[in-house]
Amino acid sequence: MAQKRQRTGFIPLLIGPLSASLSGVFLGEWNVLLEMLKGKSIFNFSDLPGISIWHGLLWLVIGLAAGLVWTVWLAARKKPVRVDFLVWFIIFSYFAAWILGQGFINTYVFAGIFNQSGLIINVIFFGLALAGLILLLRSFRQKAPSFNPFWKSYLTIHLALLLAGLIVLLSPSDVRKDKLANEEPVLKLVTGDSSKNVILVIWDAVRADHLSCYGYPLKTSPFLDSLANQGVIFEQAMAASSHTVESVPSLLSSTLSSSHQMNDITSYLPSDLIIIPEVFKALGYNTVAFSFNPYFSPAYGYDQGIDRFFAPDEFSIKAYKTIFGHILDRSTRLAVVNQVLKPIYLLSQRLSTLSFGETELASTDPETMTKRMMNWIKNHAQKPFFLLAHLEGGHAPYLAPPAFVKRFWPEENLPEAESWPITFPQSLGLFLPFREGPAVAEADRQKMLALYDAKILYHDYWLGQLIEFLQEERRLKDTLLVVTADHGEEFYDHCGWGHGHSLYQELTHVPLIMAGEGLLPTGLRIKGPISMLDLFPTLYHLLGMNEVLSLSYTLEGEDLSQALVQKKEPINKKPICLELTQGSRRSKSLINYPWKIIHSVFSSEEVTELYNLADDPQEKNDLSVICPKEKEQLLISLQKIITRAEEKMFKSQRRWISPSEKEKLRSLGYID
Numbered sequence: 001m002a003q004k005r006q007r008t009g010f011i012p013l014l015i016g017p018l019s020a021s022l023s024g025v026f027l028g029e030w031n032v033l034l035e036m037l038k039g040k041s042i043f044n045f046s047d048l049p050g051i052s053i054w055h056g057l058l059w060l061v062i063g064l065a066a067g068l069v070w071t072v073w074l075a076a077r078k079k080p081v082r083v084d085f086l087v088w089f090i091i092f093s094y095f096a097a098w099i100l101g102q103g104f105i106n107t108y109v110f111a112g113i114f115n116q117s118g119l120i121i122n123v124i125f126f127g128l129a130l131a132g133l134i135l136l137l138r139s140f141r142q143k144a145p146s147f148n149p150f151w152k153s154y155l156t157i158h159l160a161l162l163l164a165g166l167i168v169l170l171s172p173s174d175v176r177k178d179k180l181a182n183e184e185p186v187l188k189l190v191t192g193d194s195s196k197n198v199i200l201v202i203w204d205a206v207r208a209d210h211l212s213c214y215g216y217p218l219k220t221s222p223f224l225d226s227l228a229n230q231g232v233i234f235e236q237a238m239a240a241s242s243h244t245v246e247s248v249p250s251l252l253s254s255t256l257s258s259s260h261q262m263n264d265i266t267s268y269l270p271s272d273l274i275i276i277p278e279v280f281k282a283l284g285y286n287t288v289a290f291s292f293n294p295y296f297s298p299a300y301g302y303d304q305g306i307d308r309f310f311a312p313d314e315f316s317i318k319a320y321k322t323i324f325g326h327i328l329d330r331s332t333r334l335a336v337v338n339q340v341l342k343p344i345y346l347l348s349q350r351l352s353t354l355s356f357g358e359t360e361l362a363s364t365d366p367e368t369m370t371k372r373m374m375n376w377i378k379n380h381a382q383k384p385f386f387l388l389a390h391l392e393g394g395h396a397p398y399l400a401p402p403a404f405v406k407r408f409w410p411e412e413n414l415p416e417a418e419s420w421p422i423t424f425p426q427s428l429g430l431f432l433p434f435r436e437g438p439a440v441a442e443a444d445r446q447k448m449l450a451l452y453d454a455k456i457l458y459h460d461y462w463l464g465q466l467i468e469f470l471q472e473e474r475r476l477k478d479t480l481l482v483v484t485a486d487h488g489e490e491f492y493d494h495c496g497w498g499h500g501h502s503l504y505q506e507l508t509h510v511p512l513i514m515a516g517e518g519l520l521p522t523g524l525r526i527k528g529p530i531s532m533l534d535l536f537p538t539l540y541h542l543l544g545m546n547e548v549l550s551l552s553y554t555l556e557g558e559d560l561s562q563a564l565v566q567k568k569e570p571i572n573k574k575p576i577c578l579e580l581t582q583g584s585r586r587s588k589s590l591i592n593y594p595w596k597i598i599h600s601v602f603s604s605e606e607v608t609e610l611y612n613l614a615d616d617p618q619e620k621n622d623l624s625v626i627c628p629k630e631k632e633q634l635l636i637s638l639q640k641i642i643t644r645a646e647e648k649m650f651k652s653q654r655r656w657i658s659p660s661e662k663e664k665l666r667s668l669g670y671i672d
C-alpha cells in the first residue's frame with residue numbers, strides 16, 4: 001500500500017492523454033455514424049494522414065491538459081492518493097473493449113451499408129456499455145473513493161462527447177450537407193414522378209466492334225442485339241478513359257478525369273462528387289451494386305449512395321473512413337494478428353450476414369453474379385430500384401465455359417486460357433505510342449480473340465437470362481435497361497495488349513444500348529459520337545427527375561433525352577474529351593467528328609496525332625503533319641476544356657494499399 005501511495009502525479013499524466021485519445025477515437029466513430037446516417041460530418045476527413053494527425057494531436061493536447069490540471073490539483077491537495085491498479089486495468093480494458101467493439105461493428109458489420117437494424121445493434125451496444133460503466137462507477141465509489149477525482153474528469157469528457165454526438169444525431173437532417181458550395185442542398189429529396197426501375201450493366205473491357213449489333217461478323221451478342229432492336233443503340237459511344245479507375249468515375253459522375261482526379265490505385269471517390277446512384281437514393285429508390293472489380297467497390301468509396309454493395313472479399317468492406325478501419329485493415333492483414341482476429345472477424349461477418357445477408361462475392365463469373373442480382377430483385381419488390389452491375393465482360397483472363405469457346409474455336413483442342421496477354425509481363429506498363437508490347441504469332445492472337453469473343457458471348461447469355469427473368473417477374477416493362485462497357489480491349493491493333501495504355505478507338509469505342517418500354521423509341525440508331533459522360537444527364541432527364549438535381553457544379557455531359565424521344569440525332573454536339581493517366585504518362589484526346597486528336601506526354605517527350613475517323617476508323621494514318629491547321633485548332637480546344645475541368649477540381653482523396661491488396665491488383669493485371 002505504501003508503495004502505491006507514492007505514485008501520484010505521474011500516472012494521471014500518462015493516463016489522462018491515453019483516455020482522452022480513446023475518447024477522441026470514440027468521437028471519430030460518432031463522426032462515421034453521423035456521416036453514414038445523416039450524410040453530414042463533424043469533421044472533414046479529407047485523407048488518412050489528416051485524420052490521424054488531427055485526432056492524435058487534438059486529443060493528446062486535451063489529454064495533456066486534463067492530466068496536468070489533475071496533477072496540479074493533486075499536488076495542491078498535499079495528500080497521497082491511492083491508485084488501485086486492478087481498478088485501472090479493469091476500467092481501461094472495459095473502455096478499450098467498448099470502443100474497439102464500436103469500431104469493429106461500425107467498420108465491419110455495417111461496412112458502409114447502414115440501415116435501421118444496424119442502428120439498433122449500435123444503440124444496444126452503446127446502451128450495454130453505458131449500463132456497464134454506471135455499474136463500475138457505483139462499485140468504485142464504495143471500494144476506491146480516492147479514485148473519484150480522475151474518474152470524474154474522465155467521465156465528464158466522455159459524457160460530454162456522448163451528449164454532443166446525441167445532439168448532432170438528433171438534430172434535423174439535410175442530405176449530404178457537406179457537399180454544399182452555396183448553402184443550397186445539392187440533392188433535394190422530392191417525390192419523383194418516376195417509378196421505373198433502372199438496371200445499369202457495365203461490362204469491363206468490351207470493345208464495341210466485337211459485338212454483332214456493332215457489325216462484328218461473328219455472333220457474339222444475340223441477346224444484346226435483340227435488346228438494341230427494342231431500344232436505342234449508340235453507334236459511337238466514347239468511354240472517358242481506357243481503364244476502369246479513370247473511366248467509371250467519369251461515367252458515374254459526368255465529370256472529366258481532370259476534375260475528379262480518380263486515376264490510380266490509390267484514388268478514392270471525392271466526397272463532394274455526386275454519382276448517379278446518389279440521385280436515385282435521394283429519390284427513395286433501393287440502390288444496389290454488384291461488382292467484380294476492386295476499382296469499383298466500397299474500398300474505393302463507391303458505396304456513396306448505394307444501400308447494398310456486393311463485391312469481392314476485402315473490397316466489399318469500407319474500412320477506409322474510420323480510425324478503426326485503418327487499424328483493423330492494416331492489422332488483419334498481418335498473419336499473426338489475423339489468426340487472433342479471424343474468429344472475431346468471422347463472428348462479425350455472421351452478424352453482418354444475419355442483418356444484411358451476404359455482401360461478399362466468392363465468385364465473379366456472370367452466372368453467379370446474375371443469379372445474385374435476380375435473387376436481390378426478387379426480394380426487393382416494394383420500391384423502385386436502381387441496380388448497377390459491373391461485370392467482367394471481356395476482361396482478362398479470357399475464361400468462359402467450353403460450350404461458349406467452341407462456338408469460336410470449333411477445333412478439337414480448345415485454346416488454353418493462359419494465352420491471354422496479361423501473362424506476358426512485358427504487356428504491362430505499355431504506353432502508346434511510346435512503349436509497344438511484344439508481338440505474338442498470328443495463330444496465338446486468333447486464339448486470344450476466340451477466347452475473348454467466347455467470354456463476351458458468355459456474358460451476353462447471362463444478360464439474356466436476366467432479361468428473361470425480368471419478363472417472367474413482369475418487371476421488364478417497368479425497367480429501363482442500360483448496357484455499356486467501361487472501355488475496350490486491345491489485341492495488338494496499335495502494338496499493345498490489354499487496356500489502359502492508349503486512347504485509340506479499340507480502347508475507347510464502347511457499346512451503349514438503352515431500352516425501356518414507354519420511355520424510349522424502339523429500333524433507334526444514334527449514329528454520331530456521344531460521350532459516356534452524357535449518360536448521367538440523359539438518364540435523369542429521361543426519367544423526369546429534373547428537379548431532384550440541383551448541383552453546385554455543372555455536369556460535363558450533355559442531355560440527349562430530347563433527341564432520343566424525338567428519334568433524332570443530337571444536334572450541336574460538343575467535342576468529346578478523353579483522358580488517360582498512368583503516373584507521369586498522360587494522354588488527352590478530343591473528338592470533333594470526323595477529327596480526333598491524341599496528345600500524349602511521356603517524360604519529356606510529347607506526341608500529337610490526328611486522325612480522320614470517317615475515312616480511317618482504325619486510326620492507321622496519322623494526319624498531324626498533313627493537316628496542321630486542324631491539329632492546331634483541336635489542340636487549342638482540348639487545352640481549353642482541360643483548363644476548365646481543372647478549375648472545378650473535387651476534393652481528391654487517396655487510400656492506403658496493403659501488400660496483399662497490391663498482390664490482388666497485380667494478379668488482375670492492374671499494376672506492374
Ligand SMILES: [Zn+2]
Binds near residue numbers: 204486
Ligand atoms: Zn475496366
